[in-house]
Amino acid sequence: MPQxxxxxxxxxxxxxxxxxxxxxxxxxxPATLSAIPPVVLELNHQPVAGPVPVVSSDRVTWSIQEPPxxxxxxxxxxxxxxxxxxxxxxxxxxxxxxxxxxxxxVRAEMDSSALLSTLGIEQIIADxxxxxxxxxxxxxxxYAELNHPTHLPVCVAEGRPPAPGEDAKLVLFFPxxxxxxxNPLDEAADxxxxxxxxxxxxxxxxxxxxxxxxxxxxxxxYGSILPAAPPRDIxxxxxxxxxxxxxxxxxxxxxxxxxxxxxxxxxxxxxxxYTVPGCVNRHTxxxxxxxxxxxxxxxxxxxxxxxxxxxxxxxxxxxxxITATGSIYILGKVGNxxxxxxxxxxxxxxxxxxxxxxxxxxxLLREASRLLTYELQSRQxxxxxxxxxxxxxxxxxxxxxxxxxxxxxxxxGIKYTSHPDNSQxxxxxxxxxxxxxxxxxxxxxxxxxxxxxxxxxxxxVARMEESNVCVDIPECHNTIIKSSGDICIRxxxxxxxxxxxxxxxxxxxxxAVCRESQLEAGGTLxxxxxxxxxxxxxxxxxxxxxxxxxxxxxxxxxxxxxxxxTGPAEDMIFTPQNLSGGAE
Numbered sequence: 001m002p003q004x005x006x007x008x009x010x011x012x013x014x015x016x017x018x019x020x021x022x023x024x025x026x027x028x029x030p031a032t033l034s035a036i037p038p039v040v041l042e043l044n045h046q047p048v049a050g051p052v053p054v055v056s057s058d059r060v061t062w063s064i065q066e067p068p069x070x071x072x073x074x075x076x077x078x079x080x081x082x083x084x085x086x087x088x089x090x091x092x093x094x095x096x097x098x099x100x101x102x103x104x105x106v107r108a109e110m111d112s113s114a115l116l117s118t119l120g121i122e123q124i125i126a127d128x129x130x131x132x133x134x135x136x137x138x139x140x141x142x143y144a145e146l147n148h149p150t151h152l153p154v155c156v157a158e159g160r161p162p163a164p165g166e167d168a169k170l171v172l173f174f175p176x177x178x179x180x181x182x183n184p185l186d187e188a189a190d191x192x193x194x195x196x197x198x199x200x201x202x203x204x205x206x207x208x209x210x211x212x213x214x215x216x217x218x219x220x221x222y223g224s225i226l227p228a229a230p231p232r233d234i235x236x237x238x239x240x241x242x243x244x245x246x247x248x249x250x251x252x253x254x255x256x257x258x259x260x261x262x263x264x265x266x267x268x269x270x271x272x273x274y275t276v277p278g279c280v281n282r283h284t285x286x287x288x289x290x291x292x293x294x295x296x297x298x299x300x301x302x303x304x305x306x307x308x309x310x311x312x313x314x315x316x317x318x319x320x321x322i323t324a325t326g327s328i329y330i331l332g333k334v335g336n337x338x339x340x341x342x343x344x345x346x347x348x349x350x351x352x353x354x355x356x357x358x359x360x361x362x363x364l365l366r367e368a369s370r371l372l373t374y375e376l377q378s379r380q381x382x383x384x385x386x387x388x389x390x391x392x393x394x395x396x397x398x399x400x401x402x403x404x405x406x407x408x409x410x411x412x413g414i415k416y417t418s419h420p421d422n423s424q425x426x427x428x429x430x431x432x433x434x435x436x437x438x439x440x441x442x443x444x445x446x447x448x449x450x451x452x453x454x455x456x457x458x459x460x461v462a463r464m465e466e467s468n469v470c471v472d473i474p475e476c477h478n479t480i481i482k483s484s485g486d487i488c489i490r491x492x493x494x495x496x497x498x499x500x501x502x503x504x505x506x507x508x509x510x511x512a513v514c515r516e517s518q519l520e521a522g523g524t525l526x527x528x529x530x531x532x533x534x535x536x537x538x539x540x541x542x543x544x545x546x547x548x549x550x551x552x553x554x555x556x557x558x559x560x561x562x563x564x565x566t567g568p569a570e571d572m573i574f575t576p577q578n579l580s581g582g583a584e
Contacts, residue, residue, distance in 0.1 A: 010055060014098040014106060023055040030055050031102045039108045040065045064093045064108060069119045078220035081133045081157035083142060085149050090117040121146060133157050133221045157221045162228035165215035170234060170266060171208045174198050174258040181312060181329055195312060200252040209236050209248040234266055241270030257292060261466050271309045274415050289415045306349055308464040323348045325464040334476040342469035342484030352461040354407040355454045361400050366447045368392050386442035390435045404432045425453040514538050530554055546574040
């Protein structure tokens with residue numbers, strides 16, 4: 001409704017698409033003008049953003065601001081171009097006539113009787129070509145949208161994504177990577193003589209590398225080449241007892257267990273084995289060996305086995321620690337012990353751990369000796385480098401003698417090693433154990449040599465980590481087990497034990513029991529019976545799935561979702577999906 005007009009105020013009239021403006025009389029106010037979209041106003045060649053005062057001398061022009069008849073968009077990956085049709089026909093617009101008003105909001109209406117233009121396919125194709133979009137134009141889709149507009153995005157051009165190549169892969173021909181060498185399905189398997197370690201004979205092909213294959217390049221809607229991602233290769237190195245042939249096959253040069261270690265570089269060798277015909281105890285001493293360790297009887301109290309390979313025990317393991325960069329297989333019971341396999345067999349290996357700590361301390365010692373020597377020289381004081389080292393080890397770096405003594409005793413006790421520098425390492429460690437007697441032997445080059453030998457030892461242990469490892473035991477109580485592969489419980493189950501697997505944990509027998517234990521699997525955890533006594537409940541955690549046949553009480557966690565089990569439950573499968581409703 002037009003507002004009331006005073007005799008002094010200015011006025012605006014719209015008639016036949018023209019503006020008629022009267023200036024105010026003295027004491028009056030100018031008329032104000034605004035626009036309702038899609039009308040756009042310009043006042044004296046300047047855009048009008050909101051209501052503005054106008055007088056008769058002002059020049060007011062108008063236009064219609066509509067969306068374009070169509071839009072062409074390209075997907076982020078540039079593999080598809082889309083047409084979004086807004087309208088096919090363009091009509092004339094007219095301003096709505098308005099009587100005299102001091103405050104006017106200008107409106108316009110479309111005149112459906114005055115067709116100005118019709119969008120044709122030629123215009124769209126020309127625009128696509130202008131944008132250099134030329135690949136696989138879908139002309140029928142453009143026609144269909146023009147004839148029957150949906151106003152939805154329509155794909156009108158497509159590129160071709162690059163076809164991926166094939167990564168290199170290794171095919172292993174030797175069995176038993178994760179099998180039980182005691183063959184428990186055999187009635188006679190409880191005898192140590194039934195130990196069946198996978199073994200290659202001279203000339204056997206133990207693996208074959210399939211070379212990577214390049215992918216096929218693609219192209220985008222502009223015709224630009226899209227290169228295929230380069231396939232991943234596998235670096236293969238044949239070491240002791242193996243040979244890499246031009247046919248990319250790895251053959252055995254000697255008899256023994258084939259082994260593949262490493263992640264970025266796959267190294268093949270034939271492991272040697274150290275066999276203990278009886279028990280491991282205080283009489284045999286701890287076993288440190290750079291290959292497989294085979295124990296035909298028990299591992300008794302306070303024993304340590306450290307293997308850069310697999311460990312096979314035909315008897316029981318009690319109150320002992322076993323680390324293996326490969327797998328651990330035990331035929332008898334396990335109690336009050338610690339078992340570390342795969343990557344955990346590396347990090348819990350004393351050679352690895354002590355050399356790592358000693359590298360840190362010697363680096364600090366070297367820097368401190370440099371600073372102290374510089375300070376003494378600046379005072380024009382002369383002192384032997386060995387005296388500086390001795391002073392620092394007696395005051396600030398007291399850990400070094402302790403770490404050196406522990407490492408030296410382990411290196412000296414290695415049953416067998418192919419490492420060429422162990423004797424040199426022992427000589428330098430002996431100097432550090434008796435620094436006062438070797439004052440003149442100390443210099444920076446000696447520290448550099450020690451650091452290099454320690455790094456070689458440290459990385460050498462790390463390189464021995466095998467893939468597809470497992471810990472395979474019948475039962476355990478009060479035991480810690482950590483494996484970067486599977487953990488397999490073949491008989492009675494677990495009691496008051498902590499198990500951690502980066503892969504799967506499986507109890508094989510339907511009557512096996514997990515009692516008062518904490519189990520964590522990176523993949524799937526399968527435990528037939530889970531029970532707790534005296535209020536000590538079991539805690540089960542898995543990355544993908546937990547399966548239990550019976551569970552009295554406890555807590556289950558899959559992914560980030562958990563649930564307390566407060567009463568008997570049967571035949572339960574827990575996944576992130578069915579736990580998410582009660583997730584904490």
